[in-house]
Amino acid sequence: MALAARIVETVPLLLDGLAITVAICGLATLLGLLLSILILVARRSGLRWLRWGAVGFVSLMRGLPIVVLVFLLYFGVPALLDLGRVSAFWIGVLALGLNGGAFLSEVLRGAIARLPAGQSESALALGLGRVQTWRLVLVPQLLPVALPALAGEVGFLIKASPVLSLITVVDLTRRSQQVTMQTFDPLVPLIAAALLYFVLIGSVALFSRWLEQRLQRRIAG
Amino acid sequence: MIGLLSDYGDVILGGLLGTVAIVGIGFLVGGLAGILLAFPLMSRLRLLRWPARSLVELIRNTPFLIQAMLLFAAFGVLRLRLDPTLVGTLSVAIYTSAYMAEIVRGAMHSIPRGQTDAAAALGLPALLRFRLVILPQLVPFALPASVNLLATVAKESAFLSAVSVAELTYAGQVVIAQTFRVFEVWAIVGTLYLLLVLTVLTAAQRLERRMRWVRPT
Amino acid sequence: MIKTLIALALAGTVLAGPAFSQDTLERIKASGKMTVATEAAFKPFEYVEDGEIVGFGAELLAEFRKDLGDVEVEQLDLPFQGILAGLAAGQYDLVATSVAPNPERAKTYAFSRPFATIENVVVVPLDDDSVTQLSDLNGLLVGSQLGSSTEAIAREIDETLKAEGGSGFEDLRLYQTFPDTAFALRSGQVDAIVIGSTTAGEFMNASPDTFKVALSYGDPVYLTWVTRPEDRDLLAALDATIARLADSGQLSEMQKKWIGVTSESPESGYLPEGAVQLQP
Numbered sequence: 001m002a003l004a005a006r007i008v009e010t011v012p013l014l015l016d017g018l019a020i021t022v023a024i025c026g027l028a029t030l031l032g033l034l035l036s037i038l039i040l041v042a043r044r045s046g047l048r049w050l051r052w053g054a055v056g057f058v059s060l061m062r063g064l065p066i067v068v069l070v071f072l073l074y075f076g077v078p079a080l081l082d083l084g085r086v087s088a089f090w091i092g093v094l095a096l097g098l099n100g101g102a103f104l105s106e107v108l109r110g111a112i113a114r115l116p117a118g119q120s121e122s123a124l125a126l127g128l129g130r131v132q133t134w135r136l137v138l139v140p141q142l143l144p145v146a147l148p149a150l151a152g153e154v155g156f157l158i159k160a161s162p163v164l165s166l167i168t169v170v171d172l173t174r175r176s177q178q179v180t181m182q183t184f185d186p187l188v189p190l191i192a193a194a195l196l197y198f199v200l201i202g203s204v205a206l207f208s209r210w211l212e213q214r215l216q217r218r219i220a221g
Numbered sequence: 222m223i224g225l226l227s228d229y230g231d232v233i234l235g236g237l238l239g240t241v242a243i244v245g246i247g248f249l250v251g252g253l254a255g256i257l258l259a260f261p262l263m264s265r266l267r268l269l270r271w272p273a274r275s276l277v278e279l280i281r282n283t284p285f286l287i288q289a290m291l292l293f294a295a296f297g298v299l300r301l302r303l304d305p306t307l308v309g310t311l312s313v314a315i316y317t318s319a320y321m322a323e324i325v326r327g328a329m330h331s332i333p334r335g336q337t338d339a340a341a342a343l344g345l346p347a348l349l350r351f352r353l354v355i356l357p358q359l360v361p362f363a364l365p366a367s368v369n370l371l372a373t374v375a376k377e378s379a380f381l382s383a384v385s386v387a388e389l390t391y392a393g394q395v396v397i398a399q400t401f402r403v404f405e406v407w408a409i410v411g412t413l414y415l416l417l418v419l420t421v422l423t424a425a426q427r428l429e430r431r432m433r434w435v436r437p438t
Numbered sequence: 439m440i441k442t443l444i445a446l447a448l449a450g451t452v453l454a455g456p457a458f459s460q461d462t463l464e465r466i467k468a469s470g471k472m473t474v475a476t477e478a479a480f481k482p483f484e485y486v487e488d489g490e491i492v493g494f495g496a497e498l499l500a501e502f503r504k505d506l507g508d509v510e511v512e513q514l515d516l517p518f519q520g521i522l523a524g525l526a527a528g529q530y531d532l533v534a535t536s537v538a539p540n541p542e543r544a545k546t547y548a549f550s551r552p553f554a555t556i557e558n559v560v561v562v563p564l565d566d567d568s569v570t571q572l573s574d575l576n577g578l579l580v581g582s583q584l585g586s587s588t589e590a591i592a593r594e595i596d597e598t599l600k601a602e603g604g605s606g607f608e609d610l611r612l613y614q615t616f617p618d619t620a621f622a623l624r625s626g627q628v629d630a631i632v633i634g635s636t637t638a639g640e641f642m643n644a645s646p647d648t649f650k651v652a653l654s655y656g657d658p659v660y661l662t663w664v665t666r667p668e669d670r671d672l673l674a675a676l677d678a679t680i681a682r683l684a685d686s687g688q689l690s691e692m693q694k695k696w697i698g699v700t701s702e703s704p705e706s707g708y709l710p711e712g713a714v715q716l717q718p
Contacts, residue, residue, distance in 0.1 A: 016489060059419060060415070062372075062418070062419070062422060063376075063414065063416075063418040063419040063422070064376075064411055064414060064418075065375075065378075065379035065380075065390070065414050067379035067380055067382065067383075068390060068407060068410055068411045071390075071393075071407050071520075072404075072407045072408070072411055074524075074529075075397075075403045075407065075520050075523055075527060076404035076407040076408065077404065078527040078529060079403045079404050079527035080404040082528065083527075086529055088514065155282075158284070159283075159285070161284070162284045162286040162287060162380070163286070165286075165383075166517060167517075167520075168475070168514045168515055168517075173286060173287065174515075177615075178478070178489075178515075180617070181479055181481075181485065181486065181615070181617045182485075184617070184644045184645055186294040186297055186298070186621050187291075187294045187295065187298055190287065190291050190294055191291065194283050194287045194288075194291060197282070197283045197284055197287060198279065198282050198283050201282040201283065202278070202282045205282060294621075296625075296627075297621055297622070297624075297625030297627060298625065299625075300625050301626075302626050302627055305611070383614060385584070385612060385613050385614060394520075394584060394585070395584065395612070397519070397520065397585075398584060398589070399542065401523050401546055403520070403523045403526075403527065
């Protein structure tokens with residue numbers, strides 16, 4: 001019981017870190033969303049180098065551990081290009097955004113591929129324009145897949161975000177380590193941090209499931 | 222870059238072998254544990270299902286780094302001296318087991334219930350029923366997903382460097398501490414991960430394509 | 439193409455101000471802003487209390503800031519591994535964390551005048567009487583911090599043991615922070631750790647009746663801050679602040695307050711041979 005009390009006491013000390021984790025993951029999600037659309041457009045583009053660039057980028061993101069990506073962006077690339085000072089916070093947003101964007105673009109590409117063939121042709125035959133086809137016919141069908149995928153991306157990013165504790169960002173993980181160094185207790189701050197991550201990621205997952213069911217019902221009904 | 226490789230190539234190679242061993246063994250052990258874990262997960266008895274469900278959700282909804290740190294801290298509190306590589310492998314196994322259990326559950330879910338009943342009606346004993354009816358449908362569904370999981374686990378294992386496990390990323394840090402050659406070292410380490418993970422992902426894609434014809438639709 | 443993209447994306451995140459074309463000290467004074475990197479896990483020199491970085495170093499940083507004309511300071515809390523590499527990469531102006539000059543580092547970085555002198559010590563659990571001399575470390579599992587000067591010392595001890603015909607350490611375990619080494623020793627993950635004497639004192643304060651110093655090893659260790667070698671003006675300004683504090687007796691007061699004992703702040707002789715900052 002004493003352990004539970006100590007964990008509860010530690011939680012308020014970690015809220016600063018939690019706020020940073022949430023802020024970075026939120027910004028990275030927006031960046032990822034934007035990027036995933038750019039990737040999808042690039043992959044459908046008529047320019048071969050653009051298509052290959054997008055495919056190469058997605059492969060790079062799928063093959064590189066987020067830890068190494070962050071070390072490369074924060075330590076490696078600025079040293080190579082003499083970029084001067086870079087902000088760890090924004091490198092965090094960038095790295096998670098790049099990773100999340102690639103992840104999301106794959107999910108969306110899969111969803112588009114599953115749309116029944118011939119729909120866009122029929123829409124065109126009915127006299128709808130390209131933009132109208134997307135807006136009226138395709139996007140409403142993609143939404144039930146895209147929104148939960150976006151929520152999935154958020155969960156994925158939160159789970160990857162402790163990587164930022166390795167490059168100066170005082171996120172939830174780093175904050176719990178600071179408390180450990182102060183109290184000389186290696187276990188309690190970690191359990192408290194794990195609890196907060198669980199609540200955060202768990203609620204995103206629940207929200208995503210709820211959204212999925214709601215949207216499916218609306219499509220079905 | 223050449224000089225760096227000739228002086229510290231053995232350190233990097235040692236790290237790569239560490240990663241391959243930790244991920245390989247951890248994934249194998251965790252995969253088997255996950256298959257076993259899938260059974261209570263699918264049980265109709267709450268008493269069996271709930272603890273398994275809680276464990277799986279706990280693992281799937283917390284970051285791998287936090288899990289690994291917790292495991293290390295717990296062994297420390299218990300004053301058990303274990304090799305860090307072993308504890309790292311164990312944390313990979315625990316992580317793998319939860320995701321594998323979900324893959325197996327999802328695969329079983331996709332098999333129509335009527336099939337087992339039909340097989341039972343034909344008088345097939347339980348074990349044969351599993352081997353002849355369930356397993357052949359399970360594998361095409363679960364195998365590509367498992368190989369994808371292997372790629373994810375290989376990437377997550379880089380977090381183990383933060384808890385001083387001698388793997389590839391940690392080897393990179395050791396070399397940087399001695400040479401300060403930041404970009405080159407991370408470029409080399411990154412390339413090695415890329416080769417490792419993309420090889421696994423390509424295998425997953427091949428498997429998926431090959432097994433599509435048997436996959437239940 | 440990906441490299442160009444990454445470079446472009448990164449360029450967007452670079453804070454304003456040219457990094458290398460202008461002298462760093464000039465730029466700090468002109469912009470009224472300085473960015474420093476600290477590893478706040480080295481009590482009593484730099485550590486976190488209630489979310490703030492405090493300690494001897496925080497007080498020194500406040501004095502330096504005053505001498506620069508009250509510039510605004512952005513202080514980053516970084517893991518030690520990579521902290522020097524980040525300086526070379528231009529991510530901050532100064533490493534304001536205790537760093538010991540050694541020949542390897544001196545090839546690439548410039549060191550301030552030392553603000554304290556400590557020793558390297560071998561720490562063991564309190565009830566362990568088996569380590570009284572260096573050769574007792576043969577066959578033991580030893581810990582230290584990755585990338586720290588004590589890592590180099592630990593490797594040196596290992597080589598000395600082997601040169602004298604011993605078996606050397608069973609293994610050298612390197613941890614990300616000094617407190618991690620203390621946790622490892624306390625929980626029996628290693629038999630002994632190689633750390634600085636002040637760190638050892640802190641561990642013994644924080645966790646009484648757990649550890650003891652078994653022996654000390656090698657030359658005194660000077661604690662300094664680090665700049666890029668080309669930032670000579672910034673280094674001179676920092677040295678001037680340390681000299682002012684040393685001459686007025688304030689440095690000794692700060693040492694007494696934070697470390698508990700006073701130690702030397704030598705004006706010269708603290709740099710290894712061949713240090714890049716000694717070159718004209």
